[in-house]
Amino acid sequence: MSRTVRIGIGGAIGCGKTELIEKIVPKLVEEGFKVGAISNDVYSKEDARRLAARLGKDIDPNLILGIETGGCPHTAVRDDPSMNIDAAEKLEKDNPGLDVILIESGGDNITLTFSPKLADFFIYMVDVAGGDKTIRKGGLGIKKSDLLLINKIDLAPYVESTILESGVKTANLDLMMQDAKNLRGDKPTLLLSLKDGIGLDELVKIIREKALFK
Ligand SMILES: Nc1nc2c(ncn2[C@@H]2O[C@H](COP(=O)(O)OP(=O)(O)OP(=O)(O)O)[C@@H](O)[C@H]2O)c(=O)[nH]1
């Protein structure tokens, strides 16, 4: 791998994007990768502050940048990604040998994608608490992302199924995976609980193999 790979992470408000960065950075660092992060928020730099506090022992805080977009977060990663490209170029210039930058888009709607000018690999995340109909409703992130994550599977027993014909009372993860297969073909989808660490090793493996060494 000769240049910095930029990985975009998008998904609805609160689905676990910042938690994802918190959990995978130590693992990537352990594998010898030099990692930076950019976090977009609309009215604050709260997530970047949180990442710097939580990841202080794993990476230099200068490797974490916050962007206050001031408007629709999807605009800042899709339509006019100049603020994010500037931030990524700054990280790359200030940190020679940087292998990967994780870019979190502020929580937003299901039409989110990342401009290919900004991200080389696009992860889209949904969470089970939003109901098990989420995948079949489709959307660009769900269909087009390089990797789809269904997070918070630990909450499935507490969420009622929204799909009557499923015959299951609680959120039906099998059906969500089937819906993903129907919409995405062979592109990977992973069930995850960042809280319990379920799926985390598989996630890091996919990132290593599909994003970093492609
Ligand atoms: N139960 C459970 N909670 C989780 C899981 N992953 C994340 N959370 C919690 O969900 C809440 C939101 O997580 P964040 O990482 O802030 O979500 P986000 O997508 O970055 O949110 P925004 O940036 O505001 O859009 C936090 O309180 C997390 O601890 C999970 O797998 N299970």
Ligand SMILES: [Mg+2]
């Ligand atoms: Mg966040």
